[in-house]
Amino acid sequence: MKPTFRKLIPHYLLLCLVLFFVLLPLWGMLSKAFENPDPGSFGALANFKRAWTVGKFGLFFKNSLIVALIVTAISVLLSILSGYAFGKLSVSGKSLLFPLILLGYMVPFDAAIIPLYNWMRSLGLTDTLWALILPQIGLSVSFGTLWMSSYFESLPDELVDQATIDGCSRWQVLWKVLMPIARPASSTLIVLIFMWTWNEFLLALVMIQKESLRTLPVGLAFFQGRYSANIPLMAAGAIIVALPTLLLYIFFQKQFLQGLSSGAIKG
């Protein structure tokens, strides 16, 4: 039975009302960012240009991109392997190892940050991007392992059995049989880890002191201290930080939302 449009009016009203509150701050920022402080100079993108060069957002962007790409690539790869181990292979000591990894997903980063800082400093790694990349991988693989293992576990064992009978090794089973099916789960994981790494704040605040190595969120936070009175410039900076994750999300949104809701329940 298809409801008539008239019946749906209250539903749409409510949906639009909520949408208004969701989009209001975003729209406000966007319109502020395009406000021209000095008509006739750079045109509509003046604020962005200024944030990019004077505010060094171009530099921060590069750092964020390096960190996020390396972390995402390594974490996702390792999580697939470890998720496969938990989901479809026999692992001795699993009952012990599994909760151990679950712990990493639940505790706050504050719990690890102080020793991490001290150790990184004694190795001379503070103020290098490695100080962001390595801990971020360590944290991401804990979630990634849980995520991939619950997905692999939900796949029928017969798939593995059949492939093994056909002569596939364990390695081949993973890449030739399981991964093609697991593409939605792994792409959701890619998006999630990329976003978390991109938006990570505390680690980047503590480990990096040089301005030239800052990532975008920390750059924005300090930019705010300097240009708090210049709202259009702040808005442009905020949009530069937000745009990559936003685009990634919109690009993958169908798979992402589905994968997220089903994956979250399994985990």
Next chain:
Amino acid sequence: MKKKPFLIIFLLATIILGACQPKQSTPSEKQTLVVWDQFYRDEESKVIDQLNAEFEAKHPGVSIQREVKVLEDLSLTVKLALANEDGPDVAQVNQGRVDMGALVKDGLLLSLDDYAKQYKWNERFPGTLLARNSFSEDGKQFGTGHIYGVSPTAEVVGVYYNKSIFAQHGWAVPTSFDEFLDLLAKIYEVGIVPISFGSLDGWNAIHLFSAIQHLHVSREYIDDFVYSRNDVSFDTEFNLKALYQFYDWVKLDYFTPNFQGIGYDASNESFKKGEAALTITGSWLAPELLTGTDQTFGFFLLPGYEEQQALAIGGLGIPFSIRATTEKKDLAAEYIDWMVSERAAELWADAGMVPAMPLPKKYKLQNDTLFADTVEAWQHINANNLVGHYIDWATPTMYDRLVFWLQRLLSFVSTPEEFIIGISQEYEDWKPYQQ
């Protein structure tokens, strides 16, 4: 202490992972001096750029890698950066327990005593002012011991007034505190905001309260309080009186409406536009008020009660220090000497900022300018031994606590009496650590 076993595992793991080796500095004739400063406002920044360029020109092969940060940014990062092997060679480090004191305690700053002799810095700056940049070697005694920093600029906290508004209403610069109070009332009556203020950032509220406090305190008291000497207390009659004065102004609505939600920069922005008659802050704001506005401004010291000469918050600006582990100590010291040279004084003066070192003899001070006002104010308190202190230097957590209590006071959440109890407690709790 036993070596941390975890650290060893961590170290091995990081090497096995081949993550990377600590960077090795390649030896070459070219030397790079890494300098962190907090002169981020346009006018100040130009001065430093100019000085750096001239320094490079005088030292072929030396290049200066400058990093400019907002003070808050600098305070958060410089402590960690000075512990790095490739941290800044020269950096501005705020005086006081929480910044310079902590760094000295951890052995991260170089004592500048020898260089001070070599370059005769003590002739350029009065000893009482250099004491503010001094700590004992263990970082416990403040205001004595070795010199750890040299400041290029001087600071004095006073009252900026909008000359255009004053002329329009025929108001004059007050000469006593009572006159000042009358003036505030007059301004309020005509519907202008008397004092532009924003307490969201917190730190400038300390200056405002303490500026009033300085009218009441003695030279000895404020020295003892900041340096934690002679067992003084915060719980005094005059501190309470100063708090009540501040509290009254809030009640009388003398500050910018909704000042609790306005930041320091936004408050200055509005003062610059002529939306208030006065603002109370330090001489560092002066260069900002010279450009980009059609209003003209002047500066005067908060006038004291008639019976005594009033102290004013002030002193040397944030000093340049040298990282203890740098290999370019001599070059760094030479750089600092350049930053406090006569040439530097001249450039600062041109930018409208009061230099810490004496102005060159040939320098002509133009009368009746904002710069002349701030220089006169500084020379007055310096010559008469009336240079007060930033009270948040007193303990490592004093800054935090003062902001905490002031924001409570300004929103009528706490009373002046509770404020006194809170800060006294803070101060007493700190004393034992100092021994």
Next chain:
Amino acid sequence: MQNKAKRYPGESKWKGLLYLLPALLLYLIFTFLPILETIRSSFFQAESLYGARSFVWFQNYIKLFQDSQFLSALRNNFVFIFFYSFLPISFGLFLASFLARVRVPGMRLFRTLYFIPQVLSMVVVGVMWRWMYDPNIGPINVFLRWLGLEQFAQAWLGSFTFALPAVGMAAAWVQYGFCMVLFLSGIQRIPEELYEATSLDGANAFRQFWHVTLPGLIPELSVALMTTIIAALRVFDLVFAMTKGAPGGSTEVTGLLIYRWAFELNNHSYAATMATVLTLIILLISLVIRRVFKQSEKGAL
């Protein structure tokens, strides 16, 4: 979760571990080991940052539980649970059940847009809402003045009454998109027959919600509660970007205090003590939620 996977004849029993090893090692070194060291260092005290430290038993903990600053920060964290968790979940539930059984064309688009705040950096959210709350040019006060309600326009983030809820509302703005997406997809899983059966019994909308929708959404509720409560307890970047704990500590949270004590005041062991306590609280709450929902899930089926 049971371990059904089996080894093949002649396969080494270490093979599974081999696949696990790289991830496990990185996790152990860069997350687990540091957590252990945090706990260990909470029993020590040091004169200076890089100097020797001495074992002091529970002295840091005793000091911590008398520290009014810490206790009020912890209290604020719990207040944040209302904004991070309770508000978005109840709103998400309301909306999801309202839209539950009607096919609304264009629903996917709405769902996609609602989720947007969740993908933004918390610093971006902070910058955005600081502007929203600006006393002079912020849209909230501008709107109030436009309505002629000048007396309600105020310094939101500078006010002792409103700063905490104001930051909280920004957090709720972020969190409820996630809750809603979860619930909307969960509700599609509930078999239509259950609703029809209750309709025949003459149950009203509320009873339907209580007896069909809510039990059906238990797995989603458990996930939503867990994620949002953990987020409320570990909040750092949002407060850092919006208020840094001001005014007068009224938006101070534990994460901010840990950062201050560790990296501004250089007392690593005291900060580690706070971090340990916070971690224990988070673990405890997670375990309780897991247990409660496991039981009610069984009961519901």
